[in-house]
Amino acid sequence: MARCQRCGGRLKGASRCTLDVPLVMALTAFILFWPANLFPVMTITEMGHSRSARIWDGVVALWNGGLEAVAVLTFLCAILAPLAAIVLLLYLLLPWKLFGHFPRNGAYYLRLLRQADHWRMMDVYILAVFISYTKLVDLAQVKPGEGLLAFILLLICSLVAYFSLEPSELWEQVPPVHSNA
Amino acid sequence: MPESGPVDNLLSCHTCQLTLEVTGPIPHKHHICCPRCGTTVHRRIPGSLQKTAALVIAGFILFIPANLLPVMTVTMMGSTKPDTIFDGVVQLFQGGMWGIGLLLFTASIVVPLMKLVGLAFLVISVYLKWTWNPYERTRLYAVISFIGRWSMLDVFTLSLLAGLVQLGHLATIVPGEGAFAFAAVVVITLFASKTFDPRLIWDVNNPSQSTSEKTHHA
Numbered sequence: 001m002a003r004c005q006r007c008g009g010r011l012k013g014a015s016r017c018t019l020d021v022p023l024v025m026a027l028t029a030f031i032l033f034w035p036a037n038l039f040p041v042m043t044i045t046e047m048g049h050s051r052s053a054r055i056w057d058g059v060v061a062l063w064n065g066g067l068e069a070v071a072v073l074t075f076l077c078a079i080l081a082p083l084a085a086i087v088l089l090l091y092l093l094l095p096w097k098l099f100g101h102f103p104r105n106g107a108y109y110l111r112l113l114r115q116a117d118h119w120r121m122m123d124v125y126i127l128a129v130f131i132s133y134t135k136l137v138d139l140a141q142v143k144p145g146e147g148l149l150a151f152i153l154l155l156i157c158s159l160v161a162y163f164s165l166e167p168s169e170l171w172e173q174v175p176p177v178h179s180n181a
Numbered sequence: 182m183p184e185s186g187p188v189d190n191l192l193s194c195h196t197c198q199l200t201l202e203v204t205g206p207i208p209h210k211h212h213i214c215c216p217r218c219g220t221t222v223h224r225r226i227p228g229s230l231q232k233t234a235a236l237v238i239a240g241f242i243l244f245i246p247a248n249l250l251p252v253m254t255v256t257m258m259g260s261t262k263p264d265t266i267f268d269g270v271v272q273l274f275q276g277g278m279w280g281i282g283l284l285l286f287t288a289s290i291v292v293p294l295m296k297l298v299g300l301a302f303l304v305i306s307v308y309l310k311w312t313w314n315p316y317e318r319t320r321l322y323a324v325i326s327f328i329g330r331w332s333m334l335d336v337f338t339l340s341l342l343a344g345l346v347q348l349g350h351l352a353t354i355v356p357g358e359g360a361f362a363f364a365a366v367v368v369i370t371l372f373a374s375k376t377f378d379p380r381l382i383w384d385v386n387n388p389s390q391s392t393s394e395k396t397h398h399a
Contacts, residue, residue, distance in 0.1 A: 006383055007319040011198065044345050046352075051345055058340030065343060065356035070364045074340045077333060107218040111196050118371075121333050127284075128337030134273070134281050135342065139352060171197045177219040 012168040019170075023093040025161035029086045032154040037079060039147030041129055046140035054147060055079060055125070081119035082158060088113040089161060092174065106174030117162070122155045196220040226378040230304055236373035237300045243366045244293060250359030253339055257352040265359060266290065266335060288334040289363070296332075296370045299325045300377060307381045315382045322382070326374045332367045336360060 002012040040052030053061075055078050062071035088109050095103045103109065129148065136142045192201040194215040201213070201222065213222045226232075251263030264272075266289045273282030299321055306318060339360055346354040 007316060007379070009319070009323070042341065042345060051347065053341060053344035058337075058344035061343035061347065062340050062356055062360075067356050067358075067361050067364075070336060070356070070360055071340075073364055073368065074336060078337065078340075107197065111218045111220060114196055118375075121330055121337075124331055124333050125337045127331075128334050128341060131281060131285060131334065131338045132341040132345070134276075134278055135269075135338070136345065138276065139346070168198060171199070171217065176217040 013166050017164055019093055019096060019165075021164040022089060022161040023097055025157045025164065026086050026089040026093065029154050029157035029161060030090060032150050032157060033083055033086060035150035036147050036154045039150065040145030041148045041151060042132065042136075042145050043143045044136055044140045045143070052145055054145075055151075077119050077121040078125045081116045082122050082154075085113060085116040085120055086158065086161075088116060092170075102174045104175060105177055107171070107176045110170060110174055114167075120158070122151070122158060126152065126155055192222055192224060194218065194220055194222050225380060225384075226376060229376055229378040229381060230308060232376040233300060233373050234304050236369050236376065237297055237304065240293075240297050240366050240369045240373060241301075243362050243369065244297065247293075247359060247362035247366050248290070250362060251357035252335065252359040252363060253343065253357050254355045255346075255352060256355070263357060266363065269335070269338075285334065285338075288331045292328050292332050293366050293370060296325050296329055296374065297366075300370070300373050303377060303382070307385075310385045312385050315386055318382050319379050322374070322377065322379045329367070329371050329374055332370075333364075336364050336367070 001010065001014060003009065004011055037055055040054050040057075043050055043052040045051075056075075059071050059075045059079070062068075062074060092102060092106055092109055092113070095101060129144075129151075133142055133144070190202055190204060192203050192213070193199070194201065194217065197215060197218040197220070199215055199217045201215070203213070214220070215222050248266055251265050252269070254261060254263045256262075270282050270286045270289070273279075273285060303318060303322060303325075306313070339356055342354045343356050346352050
């Protein structure tokens with residue numbers, strides 16, 4: 001692994017595995033994204049009344065509570081950025097697998113992927129689910145929802161896809177911006 | 182500390198790490214785009230110290246309402262109780278859940294405060310041209326950039342609680358204005374750590390390649 005002489009920061013690592021691993025993980029994550037978001041992550045029962053909440057319901061609750069900006073931020077970090085990262089990775093890697101070359105302007109999409117990475121916070125969200133659970137346990141009967149398992153698997157797939165990619169290797173292969181390759 | 186030679190003719194892209202060879206000066210308003218990924222490339226982020234300082238000050242100001250205003254209002258059996266972030270931590274402690282309480286305390290109070298203090302320290306150290314331990318200061322910057330996102334923990338918890346406990350017979354949880362200030366602190370510190378250019382820390386020790394003004398053309 002190449003490191004910066006001065007600060008020791010990581011510059012370039014050895015190739016970790018073929019691009020097949022991130023591609024498979026991104027495909028799996030793309031499938032898991034839907035159950036994770038369409039099914040509730042948690043269900044509470046109080047006095048015979050049940051209520052389930054998906055990630056989206058939390059966003060709506062913040063919006064209705066007058067915190068529109070916070071709702072948008074939650075939507076961005078928990079739903080949009082993870083989806084964008086998966087889609088961008090698929091957009092880059094599927095043509096590579098099927099046609100043997102990266103898409104035109106690939107570097108632009110790789111740059112977008114790096115930006116989406118900053119806002120991906122599914123790992124933080126999982127911990128928030130855990131904390132909400134402990135806070136509600138005394139108040140009502142709490143059960144993890146069907147979406148939670150899908151969400152955990154989605155997180156694992158995204159993390160494996162992320163860590164199996166060596167960015168510098170991909171940067172060297174994708175066509176530069178404004179290219180017609 | 183290994184001393185690097187003069188690298189005035191080389192420039193590295195922030196996004197894709199492509200190394201660009203540059204010769205000759207460029208006009209002030211002209212900028213270079215990375216030929217590979219299109220990112221605007223600078224020798225140093227323009228106005229890095231000013232931008233980071235402004236964001237850190239804004240963060241400190243917002244940190245006060247973030248901790249004093251309620252992040253949520255819990256209505257339970259007819260009685261209404263506003264909860265600040267700290268109240269949420271105390272409740273976990275009182276319930277005997279020390280580990281989780283400590284986790285929430287770290288993510289919601291220690292991390293944002295540490296980020297603000299840390300970035301303020303870095304900005305001041307660069308502004309006053311300290312030569313003290315640039316390696317450790319760079320490490321501090323790396324830690325600050327890495328942990329910032331975990332402060333979103335409280336926002337996500339609130340979103341889930343508000344989504345679940347609604348118009349129930351037992352309780353209702355309504356998000357409060359404190360959450361807006363808190364989320365603003367998190368986002369502002371995220372941007373503050375992005376606008377800070379860690380290369381500035383090293384410029385004092387290596388005067389041959391200092392200041393953002395000294396730019397060259399590709």
